[in-house]
Amino acid sequence: MNTNITIEPEGSQYDYIVCGGGTSGSVVAARLAEDPNTSVLLIEAGQHNSLLENTIMAGGWSQNFDTEADWNIVTEPSPGANMRQIKASRGRFLGGSSGVNGTLCIRGTKQDYDDWNIPGWSGEEVFGYMKKAENFHTKKWFQQDEASHGYNGLLDNEPHDLAPISDLVMESFQSQGLPLHPDMFSTGESPHGCGHVPRTVYKGDRTTAANYLLSKGPNLSIKTETIVDKVILGGEGSNLRAAGVKILEKDGRARDLKANKEVIVSGGAYCSPTILLRSGIGGKAQLTAHGIDCKVDLPGVGKNLMDHLIVFIFYSITKPNITNDHLLYKPNALGEAYRQWKEEKRGPLSTFPFGAFAYARLDERLKSEPLWNSAPRKEGRDPMGLAPSQPNIEFWNTECYGGPKQYTDYPDGEKSHAFSLIAELFAPKSRGTVTLKSADPKDNPVVNHNYLSNELDVLVLSEACKFANEIITMGKGTKDIVEGSWPKTSTHHKHTMREDWVPYVKDNATTCYHPGGTCKMGTNDDPMAVLDSELRVRGVKGLRVADTSVMPLLNQGHTQMPAYAIGEKAADLIKGAFLQLNGETAGDIKMDWNAAMSDVNANGTLVLT
Numbered sequence: 001m002n003t004n005i006t007i008e009p010e011g012s013q014y015d016y017i018v019c020g021g022g023t024s025g026s027v028v029a030a031r032l033a034e035d036p037n038t039s040v041l042l043i044e045a046g047q048h049n050s051l052l053e054n055t056i057m058a059g060g061w062s063q064n065f066d067t068e069a070d071w072n073i074v075t076e077p078s079p080g081a082n083m084r085q086i087k088a089s090r091g092r093f094l095g096g097s098s099g100v101n102g103t104l105c106i107r108g109t110k111q112d113y114d115d116w117n118i119p120g121w122s123g124e125e126v127f128g129y130m131k132k133a134e135n136f137h138t139k140k141w142f143q144q145d146e147a148s149h150g151y152n153g154l155l156d157n158e159p160h161d162l163a164p165i166s167d168l169v170m171e172s173f174q175s176q177g178l179p180l181h182p183d184m185f186s187t188g189e190s191p192h193g194c195g196h197v198p199r200t201v202y203k204g205d206r207t208t209a210a211n212y213l214l215s216k217g218p219n220l221s222i223k224t225e226t227i228v229d230k231v232i233l234g235g236e237g238s239n240l241r242a243a244g245v246k247i248l249e250k251d252g253r254a255r256d257l258k259a260n261k262e263v264i265v266s267g268g269a270y271c272s273p274t275i276l277l278r279s280g281i282g283g284k285a286q287l288t289a290h291g292i293d294c295k296v297d298l299p300g301v302g303k304n305l306m307d308h309l310i311v312f313i314f315y316s317i318t319k320p321n322i323t324n325d326h327l328l329y330k331p332n333a334l335g336e337a338y339r340q341w342k343e344e345k346r347g348p349l350s351t352f353p354f355g356a357f358a359y360a361r362l363d364e365r366l367k368s369e370p371l372w373n374s375a376p377r378k379e380g381r382d383p384m385g386l387a388p389s390q391p392n393i394e395f396w397n398t399e400c401y402g403g404p405k406q407y408t409d410y411p412d413g414e415k416s417h418a419f420s421l422i423a424e425l426f427a428p429k430s431r432g433t434v435t436l437k438s439a440d441p442k443d444n445p446v447v448n449h450n451y452l453s454n455e456l457d458v459l460v461l462s463e464a465c466k467f468a469n470e471i472i473t474m475g476k477g478t479k480d481i482v483e484g485s486w487p488k489t490s491t492h493h494k495h496t497m498r499e500d501w502v503p504y505v506k507d508n509a510t511t512c513y514h515p516g517g518t519c520k521m522g523t524n525d526d527p528m529a530v531l532d533s534e535l536r537v538r539g540v541k542g543l544r545v546a547d548t549s550v551m552p553l554l555n556q557g558h559t560q561m562p563a564y565a566i567g568e569k570a571a572d573l574i575k576g577a578f579l580q581l582n583g584e585t586a587g588d589i590k591m592d593w594n595a596a597m598s599d600v601n602a603n604g605t606l607v608l609t
């Protein structure tokens with residue numbers, strides 16, 4: 001494989017420096033480097049992904065956790081979730097979280113992006129960029145909506161062949177009032193129904209944002225195992241400009257690198273705010289507490305942290321070979337599964353073990369709940385802020401036992417078999433924060449999600465669990481094969497009241513790994529907005545953020561497709577900006593640049609004053 005690692009010579013300068021080689025960052029860097037006259041440096045804290053097999057074998061995802069390939073972030077205790085602390089994993093390697101995620105391409109609805117209310121980011125426009133990213137490979141059995149997919153992008157994806165349990169769950173969805181719309185997760189047009197989800201998998205391998213970086217020319221340099229400490233700001237007042245970055249190399253050496261045009265921060269929703277904060281951009285009090293000189297007082301940096309919570313509900317089934325447990329947990333099965341992937345690019349490890357999916361509106365189910373009825377709402381919206389065209393929740397099944405590492409009650413795959421239905425909460429009301437632990441770039445951020453701090457979140461998620469249990473225990477496809485809860489000592493399959501599910505939610509709700517919002521875009525009159533509509537950091541020239549931190553609200557879906565769209569759009573905005581600026585105000589740029597560069601020493605290295 002062409003790893004495309006470029007040795008970066010001392011004293012080099014680049015037109016653009018992209019900080020973070022994850023999902024959005026890889027897209028931005030690769031798209032900018034399509035112009036051979038533009039030099040781009042992509043800096044990634046983790047290793048090159050080609051060195052990490054579990055980022056390419058989709059079934060190996062959780063083996064990245066607790067290793068150097070994970071940021072190993074653990075949230076602060078959430079009072080609403082019984083003070084539990086949750087592992088909030090993020091990919092720390094080239095490709096970032098796209099190399100460890102569940103491969104699901106669930107875009108949300110167009111209304112989700114219209115609700116951002118930011119010029120240039122309507123649902124039509126964001127969906128257009130998702131299509132640009134996509135290279136969809138259909139399968140004979142799949143009823144695709146041709147117009148919804150892209151076929152020329154750099155992200156290969158395909159529909160997933162269902163295991164028998166997933167066909168049965170799909171049948172249960174339909175019998176419980178969720179009609180089949182096969183390609184609904186790409187059209188984004190149905191808030192209530194079930195269907196198939198395309199996966200970022202092709203020919204047995206996971207496809208990631210790092211694929212964008214293959215076959216690029218020598219004008220794209222990549223530095224892995226290098227931490228971006230901060231953005232170096234030159235000039236003052238209205239001439240404050242991103243002049244380069246301060247990095248920490250693998251051997252601990254600190255260096256300054258110069259950016260001739262722009263710096264783009266793409267560290268993800270947990271790390272982008274910390275890069276800004278260390279650079280002196282953020283709430284003044286927090287910066288002062290860490291001895292950081294406040295260059296731009298932007299109180300919104302690190303605020304507005306959102307995530308989607310999910311609940312795994314496990315069931316035991318009697319019939320063999322309906323789930324994929326026998327392909328993984330029977331003696332010697334795992335070894336054979338690995339051989340199949342390694343030698344033949346097939347088998348249970350070649351894809352992610354999620355099956356059938358559904359969206360649901362809960363209007364009818366919640367209409368007699370006092371909290372739901374008394375909660376404030378805007379006209380045409382429910383108390384979560386959603387229009388009737390947006391789903392409240394999502395369901396999907398696992399095709400075997402498993403999940404994040406806390407789930408260790410493995411069936412044997414011979415006499416015992418298990419799967420789960422997962423319920424996901426959309427449009428959560430709870431908000432959290434990302435703050436600095438210290439000014440040391442090697443320290444992880446302090447992540448406080450404040451999960452389930454809003455009672456409406458508990459209400460909707462517990463109703464979602466009740467509905468999920470009805471689907472499995474009463475649905476046509478599954479009612480006769482489900483024996484009860486898994487592990488067999490549990491009794492949650494007998495819960496009939498929503499209230500029964502409240503303690504279950506508080507004990508079990510966990511992250512869907514969708515953090516966003518911590519450097520949000522916004523309008524001029526929003527004091528908490530960090531970015532303008534073109535992803536530019538307020539008060540600094542030549543500095544943008546591009547990753548899921550920019551999302552003012554989460555989508556009703558999963559966050560990798562918006563992350564790709566944000567990367568694609570960021571690159572277009574940057575290219576457009578320089579085309580326009582070169583024509584109209586080249587003189588101004590030169591003047592600003594000279595001011596910003598007044599701190600460069602004779603070796604072309606920036607000196608921080």
Ligand SMILES: Cc1cc2nc3c(=O)[nH]c(=O)nc-3n(C[C@H](O)[C@H](O)[C@H](O)COP(=O)(O)OP(=O)(O)OC[C@H]3O[C@@H](n4cnc5c(N)ncnc54)[C@H](O)[C@@H]3O)c2cc1C
Nearest residue numbers: 020022023024045096097101102104228268547548558560
């Ligand atoms: C386990 C898991 C499962 C998921 N499942 C799905 C799914 O099935 N479908 C879906 O749509 N979404 C899923 N997601 C979410 C989705 O993958 C993310 O929302 C998306 O990839 C985030 O992209 P990003 O560019 O914002 O951040 P990332 O992709 O996380 O990129 C950030 C990059 O910046 C690097 N970085 C950070 N700080 C620094 C620094 N100081 N210096 C240098 N580099 C730095 C990181 O190492 C990383 O490579 C999942 C995520 C995870 C973790």
